[in-house]
Amino acid sequence: MAIKQLTIPMFPLNMVVLPGETVKLHIYEERYKQLINDCLENEAHFGIPFSVNGKIKTHGVEVKIKKVLKVEENGEMDILVEGVNVFSIMDYSSQLKPKLYGAAIIQYNEEEKLTVSTYLQELAMEYLSLTQNKILDYDSFKTASIFDIANLLQLSAKEKYQLISQDDVNEKEKYLINTFRQTICIFEKETELKDRFIFN
Numbered sequence: 001m002a003i004k005q006l007t008i009p010m011f012p013l014n015m016v017v018l019p020g021e022t023v024k025l026h027i028y029e030e031r032y033k034q035l036i037n038d039c040l041e042n043e044a045h046f047g048i049p050f051s052v053n054g055k056i057k058t059h060g061v062e063v064k065i066k067k068v069l070k071v072e073e074n075g076e077m078d079i080l081v082e083g084v085n086v087f088s089i090m091d092y093s094s095q096l097k098p099k100l101y102g103a104a105i106i107q108y109n110e111e112e113k114l115t116v117s118t119y120l121q122e123l124a125m126e127y128l129s130l131t132q133n134k135i136l137d138y139d140s141f142k143t144a145s146i147f148d149i150a151n152l153l154q155l156s157a158k159e160k161y162q163l164i165s166q167d168d169v170n171e172k173e174k175y176l177i178n179t180f181r182q183t184i185c186i187f188e189k190e191t192e193l194k195d196r197f198i199f200n
Helices: 030-042 118-132 146-150 157-164 169-199
Strands: 003-010 022-027 046-052 055-071 077-093 102-109
Touching: 003 030, 022 030, 030 046, 030 055, 030 077, 046 077, 046 102, 046 157, 055 102, 055 157, 118 146, 118 169, 146 169, 157 169
Parallel strands: 003 046
Antiparallel strands: 003 102, 022 077, 046 055, 055 077, 077 102
C-alpha cells in the first residue's frame, strides 16, 4: 500500500466533506479569501481538517474547488467543493507565513480495496428500498467505494468523522455495516408504529 505525504493549505471547519460529496462554502475571512484565491491561481487543492471548539482533530479531507458560484465586491465568495482524499495530519501550523492561512503536512493511504463487500451492497440496497423506494441491482454498486456507499446515508459531521478516522478500510466497512443496520432497524420500527396507528 503506497503512502503519500505532502503539505497543503488548511481550512479548519466543524464539518466533514466525504470523498465524492459536494458542498457549498461561504468564504468571508481574509485569510480564507487568500487561501481560495491562491488555490484557484495554482489549481491546487486544500484540506478541511475536522475542528471541534477550535481544536483540530487528527483527520480531515482534501478537497478541490469545483466552481466559484458568486464573488462579492468585498471579496467574499460562495464556492462549490468536492471531497477527494481522506488524510491524517502529521504536523499542523496555524499560519504559514507570509500567508495568512495555515497549512499541514498530511498523509493518506491509497486504498487498494476499491469495491465493498457484497453484504454492504445488500444493506445499501435494502436501505434505498426502504427509505426512498428505489430498487437497484448489484451492477449499480459494482465499482462503488466505501465513500460512495457512505454518501447514501445522512450522516452527521461527528458520524462522518468517526468513519474517516478509521485508518483501515475494513474498519471503515464495519462502521458502515453497523450504521446501516441501526438505521434500517429504526426505520422499520417507525414504519411498524405508523402502520399500527393507521389500523387502530
